[in-house]
Amino acid sequence: xxxxxxxxxxxxxxxxxxxxxxxxxxxxxxxxxxxxxxxxxxxxxxxxxxxxxxxxxxxxxxxxxxxxxxxxxxxxxxxxxxxxxxxxxxxxxxxxxxxxxxxxxxx
Numbered sequence: 001x002x003x004x005x006x007x008x009x010x011x012x013x014x015x016x017x018x019x020x021x022x023x024x025x026x027x028x029x030x031x032x033x034x035x036x037x038x039x040x041x042x043x044x045x046x047x048x049x050x051x052x053x054x055x056x057x058x059x060x061x062x063x064x065x066x067x068x069x070x071x072x073x074x075x076x077x078x079x080x081x082x083x084x085x086x087x088x089x090x091x092x093x094x095x096x097x098x099x100x101x102x103x104x105x106x107x
Contacts, residue, residue: 009028012028012101012103015051016049016103019078020049020078023047023049023103024105025049025103025104025105026104026105026106027103027104027105027106028101028102028103029100029101029102029104030099030100030101030102031099031100031102032097032098032099033093033097033098034090034100035090035092035093036088036089036090037089038064038087038088038089039087039088039089040083040084040085040086040087040088041083041084041104042084043084043106043107044083044084044104044105044106044107045084045105045106045107046082046084046104046105047080047081047082047104048080048081048082048083048102048103048104049078049079049080049102049103049104050074050078050079050080050081050100050101050102050103051074051076051077051078051079051100051101052074052075052076052077052098052099052100052101053075053076053098053099053101054096054097054098054099055096055097056075056093056094056095056096056097056098057093057094057095057096058091058092058093058094058095059073059074059075059090059091059092059093059094059098060072060073060074060075060090060091061074061079061081061088061089061090061091062088062089062090062091063081063086063087063088064086064087064088065086071091075098083102083104
């Protein structure tokens, strides 16, 4: 949708470039208020770079590593993870609205 939202697309690209210029990706996904169940991102290759924004409490990303669930707080912070290899889910938001922005390579 970068044709419909060129300014947002430009800002998101600048955000990643400023934060980590070596990170390469082909796709950007924006989720508003989405609660995911446990899954793997079957079409992804390599690491995903995820950032949660908004006025909310709770949230984050849960990742299963070696059978153990680890919780990561990515509110206003970037999180790297291999969404194809590791099963993961979004943690419930207790209040407010969370926007999750995920940068990844689709193959």
